[in-house]
Amino acid sequence: xxxxxxxxxxRSGDGGDGMISFRREKFVRQGGPDGGDGGRGGDIIFIASxxxxxxxxxxxxxxxxxxxxxxxxVQRMTGANGEDLRLQAPLGTIIRNADTGEIxxxxxxxxxxxxxxxxxxxxxxxxxxxxxxxxxxxIAERGEPGxxxxxxxxxxxxxxxxxxxxxxxxxxxxxxVISAARPKxxxxxxxxxxxxxxxxxxxxxxxIVVADIPGLxxxxxxGVGLGHDFLRHIERTRTIIHLLDGNGEDPLADWVMxxxxxxxxxxxxxxxxxxxxxNKIDLPHAREREPQIRKTIQAxxxxxxxxxxxxxxxxxALLYExxxxxxxxxxTLPTAADEPIIIRPPAAEKPFTIKRExxxxxxxxxxxxxxxxxxxxxEFDDSLLRFQTALEKTGITAALTEAGVKVGDTVxxxxxxxxxxx
Numbered sequence: 048x049x050x051x052x053x054x055x056x057x058r059s060g061d062g063g064d065g066m067i068s069f070r071r072e073k074f075v076r077q078g079g080p081d082g083g084d085g086g087r088g089g090d091i092i093f094i095a096s097x098x099x100x101x102x103x104x105x106x107x108x109x110x111x112x113x114x115x116x117x118x119x120x121v122q123r124m125t126g127a128n129g130e131d132l133r134l135q136a137p138l139g140t141i142i143r144n145a146d147t148g149e150i151x152x153x154x155x156x157x158x159x160x161x162x163x164x165x166x167x168x169x170x171x172x173x174x175x176x177x178x179x180x181x182x183x184x185x186i187a188e189r190g191e192p193g194x195x196x197x198x199x200x201x202x203x204x205x206x207x208x209x210x211x212x213x214x215x216x217x218x219x220x221x222x223x224v225i226s227a228a229r230p231k232x233x234x235x236x237x238x239x240x241x242x243x244x245x246x247x248x249x250x251x252x253x254x255i256v257v258a259d260i261p262g263l264x265x266x267x268x269x270g271v272g273l274g275h276d277f278l279r280h281i282e283r284t285r286t287i288i289h290l291l292d293g294n295g296e297d298p299l300a301d302w303v304m305x306x307x308x309x310x311x312x313x314x315x316x317x318x319x320x321x322x323x324x325x326n327k328i329d330l331p332h333a334r335e336r337e338p339q340i341r342k343t344i345q346a347x348x349x350x351x352x353x354x355x356x357x358x359x360x361x362x363x364a365l366l367y368e369x370x371x372x373x374x375x376x377x378x379t380l381p382t383a384a385d386e387p388i389i390i391r392p393p394a395a396e397k398p399f400t401i402k403r404e405x406x407x408x409x410x411x412x413x414x415x416x417x418x419x420x421x422x423x424x425x426e427f428d429d430s431l432l433r434f435q436t437a438l439e440k441t442g443i444t445a446a447l448t449e450a451g452v453k454v455g456d457t458v459x460x461x462x463x464x465x466x467x468x469x
Contacts, residue, residue: 050101050102050103050105050106050202051101051102051201051202051203051204052102052199052200052201052202053102053105053106053109053199053200054109054145054197054198054199054200055105055108055109055110055111055197055198055200056109056110056111056195056196056197056198057091057111057112057132057163057164057195057196057198058091058111058112058113058164058193058194058195058196059088059089059090059091059112059113059164059165059166059167059193059194059195060087060088060089060090060112060113060114060115060116060129060130060166060167060193061088061115061116061129061166061167061190061191061192061193062085062086062087062088062115062116062129062166062167062168062169062170062190062191062192062193063084063085063086063087063088063115063116063117063118063119063126063127063129063169063170063190064085064118064119064170064187064188064189064190065082065083065084065085065118065119065169065170065171065172065173065175065187065188065189065190066082066083066085066118066119066120066121066172066173066187067080067082067172067173067185067186067187067424067427068080068081068082068083068120068121068172068173069081069183070121070122079174079177079182079183080172080173080174080176080177080182080183080184081121081122081123081172081174082119082121082123082172082173082174082187083119083120083121083122083123083124083125083126083172083174084119084125084126084169084170084171084172084175085116085117085118085119085125085126085169085170085171085172085188085189085190086116086117086118086119086125086126086127086128086129086169087116087128087129087166087167087168087169088113088114088115088116088128088129088166088167088168088169088190088191088193089113089114089115089116089128089129089130089131089132089166090113090131090132090162090164090165090166091111091113091131091132091134091162091163091164092131092132092133092134092160092161092162092163093133093134093135093136093140093142093152093154093160093161093163094133094134094135094136094154094158094159094160095135095136095137095138095140095154095155095156095157095158095159095160096135096136096137096138096157097138097157099135099136099137099138100137100204101137101202102136102137102140102200102202104135105136105200111132111134112132112193113129113130113131113132113164113166113193114129114130114131114132115129115190115193116128116129116166116167116169116190117129118190119169119170119172119187123172123174125169126169128166128169129166131166133160136154136200136202137154137202138154138155138156138157138205139154139155139202139203139204139205139283140153140154140200140201140202140203141153141154141200141201141202141203142154142161142163142198142199142200143198143199143200143201144196144197144198144199145196145197145198145199146197148199151163151198155205163196163198164193164194164195164196165194166193167190167191167192167193167194168190168191169190169191170187170188170189170190170191170422171187171188172187173185173186173187176429184429185427185428185429185430186424186427186429186430186433187424187427187430188422188423188424189421189422189423189424190422191418191421191422192418192421203282203283204258204283205256205283206256206257206258206283206284207255207256207257207284207285207286207373208255208256208257208258208284208285208286208287208288208369208373209257209258209260209281209284209286209287209288209319210222210257210258210259210260210287210288210290211260211281211287211288211289211290211305211309212289212290212291212292212301212305212326213292213295213301213304213305215292215295216290216291216292216295216301216326217290217292217326217327217356217357218259218260218290219259220356220357221259221290221326221354221356221362222245222257222259223245224356224359224362225245225247225257225362225366226245226246226247226257245257245258245259247366249366249367249370253370255366255369255370255373257288258281258284260281281309281316282313282315282316284319285319285320285373285376286319286320286321286322286369286372286373286376287316287319287320287321287322288321288322288324288365288369289302289305289306289321289322289323289324289349290324290326291323291324291325291326291340292326292327293325293326293327293328293330293332293333293334293336293337293353294327294330294332294333298325298336298340299340299343302323302344320372320375320376321349322349322350322351322352322365322368322369322372323344323349323350323351323352324351324352324353324354324365325337325340325341325351325352325353325354326353326354326355326356327355327356327357328353328354328355328360328361329355329357329358329360333353337353341353350368352364352365352368398413398415398416398441398442399411399412399413399415399416399441399442399443399446400412400413401443401446401447401450403450403451404459407453407455407456407457408456408457408458408459409447409450409452409456409457409458409459409467410458410459410460411443411447411458411459411460413441413443415441416437416438416441416443416460416461417460417461419434419437420434420460420461420462420463421461421462421463423463425463425465447467452467453467454467454468455467455468
């Protein structure tokens with residue numbers, strides 16, 4: 048089934064813990080610290096794939112997590128890095144922060160890679176904390192936690208040509224005639240319930256990609272029917288084929304209505320080159336009304352052609368005209384960056400906040416101090432002293448004292464529960 052929207056939760060891997068270790072060998076009395084570093088956590092990476100055309104995979108599974116780094120070991124050995132999670136998404140996928148709506152990436156180039164969340168840094172082993180005055184440090188860092196984020200994925204098909212028209216105008220029939228695409232075809236409203244892509248060969252080596260956009264109705268621009276779900280797929284096209292139903296009740300009224308819906312949804316759609324095509328010219332009723340329709344369309348400044356998608360009459364001439372129009376339009380899609388893009392959630396405006404949650408309970412919130420707390424070995428005095436120094440340097444100690452914290456009070460920082468002492 049075709050899906051062009053999805054909401055998923057991603058989390059990068061945690062960094063591995065650094066180790067506290069000392070070299071102990073029979074003939075080496077004071078070998079010194081040799082604790083290794085933890086490995087880096089895995090990244091969340093999206094890759095643009097030209098072999099996919101739907102977000103169905105992300106409908107079946109909504110939670111994704113990269114691998115964690117392993118812990119450092121003795122003899123200064125660094126732990127293995129966590130495995131990156133590489134997620135393939137169709138070309139034309141827009142990735143947003145689901146909470147803020149901010150666009151994090153736009154996958155427009157085959158093979159384009161975007162690092163959405165970087166893995167946590169591995170903690171440093173105690174080998175890094177030795178000094179001339181402190182040669183046996185019981186200090187190391189736990190691995191930095193990974194980051195997590197809800198993502199909203201939106202697919203906008205990338206095609207040279209958008210094929211629009213009212214239901215039953217013959218768009219699916221035309222696409223099946225000019226390409227290998229096989230959309231469902233039938234004589235009833237809303238036959239096509241999902242966009243279809245077809246690669247059309249114009250000459251021996253020239254091709255264009257055509258997107259059959261499901262039939263639009265009045266009110267589509269404000270979401271009537273599946274309007275918004277379909278209209279987004281026209282935004283990336285360079286040229287529009289506006290197919291009129293030659294056997295319909297009023298093809299000119301349909302033409303005006305759909306152009307209005309396109310402009311209301313996105314004003315730039317009204318500026319895209321458009322060729323208006325009267326279909327079903329093999330029927331007597333269509334041939335009778337063709338002169339008046341041609342006169343009106345051309346007077347409005349649009350190129351006009353007639354075809355019969357069923358018999359193939361006029362189809363080849365239409366393809367040559369469309370190919371000419373496509374070649375005349377610049378490619379406006381953004382290009383992939385030379386280097387992968389690393390996106391992190393925006394930092395909080397304030398470095399930390401303090402909230403009293405009870406007579407003897409406090410909670411300190413702040414991305415940086417919570418990160419430091421999560422990377423601290425509180426069971427070792429040296430590490431605890433280092434954390435206390437961080438509290439003083441960031442101003443948290445002074446802020447808690449000013450707020451009225453007392454010896455024996457409980458202070459929560461992230462997942463850590465600490466007892467306040469002098």
